[in-house]
Amino acid sequence: MEKPRMNRITATKAAQELLAEIEAQHGPVLFHLSGGCCDGSAPMVYPAGEFRIGSHDVQLGRIGDAPFWTGGAQAAAxxxxxxxxxxxxxxxxxxxxxxVLDRHFVLRPPTCTR
Known part of the structure; x- marks a missing residue:
């Protein structure tokens, strides 16, 4: 199986501001996109070191200092x-x-931006 390329992950100003607020409160974090429906289709944010990266997970990029991970099948998609x-x-x-912040992260392909 061919290894997926490292995607270019970018963040809107709103996402960068929310990330800065979370990092100020919790310290270093990571993103993980599990795929699937419902909550699995939104990037989740966890304290660095408190979420176990799986052996098939792939890092797609970074938002600031926060790595952005997803499963291998999702990365291929x-x-x-x-x-x-x-x-x-x-x-x-x-x-x-x-x-708890009354805002949350969403993932948008560039074709779906407002």
Missing amino acids: WADNDLIVDAVPGRGAAFSLDN
């Missing part, structure tokens, strides 16, 4: 796309650090 992380109003996924 996104292999030809550059991705944008945005922050929007509303509660995030249950275990993600953005959950």
Whole structure:
């Protein structure tokens, strides 16, 4: 199986501001996109060192100092796309650090930007 290329992950100003707020409160973090439906389709944010990266996970890029990971199958599906992380109003996924901030991260392919 061919290794997926490292995608270009970018973040909107809103996402960068939310990430800075989370890092100020929790220290270094990482993103993980599990794939699937519901919460699995949104990037989740965890304290660095408290989320176990799987042996098949692939780092797609970084947002600032925060690495952005996903599973190998998901990485292969996104292999030809550059991705944008945005922050929007509303509660995030249950275990993600953005959950209590009334804003949460979403992933947008460039073809789906506003």
